[in-house]
Amino acid sequence: MRIKGKTAKYLQKLIDEGQPIHFSLIDPDKVKDIQSLSKVASSLFKAGTSAFLIGGTLGVSKEKLDSILSVLQDFSVPKIIFPSNINLISEKADAILFMSLLNSDDLYYVIGAQVSASIIVKTIGLEPIPTGYLIVGHGGTAAHIGRARVVPYDNPELAVAYALAAEYMGMEYLYLEAGSGAPDTVRPEMVKFVSKYSEINLIVGGGIRTPERAVELVKAGAKALVTGNVIETDIERAIKIIEAMQRVYRIE
């Protein structure tokens, strides 16, 4: 597997060291003001978050994105764009989850947006992280916007089929997405099953609200977890999740 850029190398190093990766998702549409963002970002950074993901589905303008990236510049962990569309590309970020929505019925989310974005990404020198995006279970806003046929929570075989397809197409990560604010996360059983039958690095997000569930998902094989809503609603709990993840060492 060719690890190209700085951010990819940083993430792979954490994986090689058995360090669970925590992504703090900052949804520009949910940021009240710059001061509160700076305070929240500082707490997350001090707690040891691995990187910031910046992205949202609704109400996200390039201006909002850039103002958030300017605040996050103060923290020496990667700023990675989590794109819902091609308007969310900024030279102020370090990298972009260059993702294809694998279970979308709309070709725009499978290959259309990616083709429209690729030359811009190259021109501004943004590091692409090749990622398969798979919406599972509840799906939330992302499933609606991305017109996805969600993989049911209790169908790990189907998830493995997508994981192997992504792996065989050379993607480096597979993001199992239950949807922002999902009532339930992707099941640890699904994570375990996918980890057993495929090699691709798993990112899991959607509805992760407790340290216990975070640890379960990491132990089941998730290399990275994403939390968004819990940062917006209960920063102390988000910090407990980060600390619980740091206590989980996996022997690779």
Ligand SMILES: CC(C)=CCC/C(C)=C/CC/C(C)=C/CC/C(C)=C/COP(=O)(O)OP(=O)(O)O
């Ligand atoms: C590679 C490029 C430039 C584009 C990819 C375009 C794709 C594949 C998009 C996937 C479909 C999609 C709508 C993804 C959404 C990802 C995302 C930012 C989810 C977070 O959603 P929230 O904004 O937190 O949802 P709520 O508003 O419900 O909290």
Ligand SMILES: O=P(O)(O)OC[C@@H](O)CO
């Ligand atoms: O906001 P939450 O529920 O943490 O989900 C994070 C991310 O998976 C959303 O796309």
Ligand SMILES: [Mg+2]
């Ligand atoms: Mg959200």
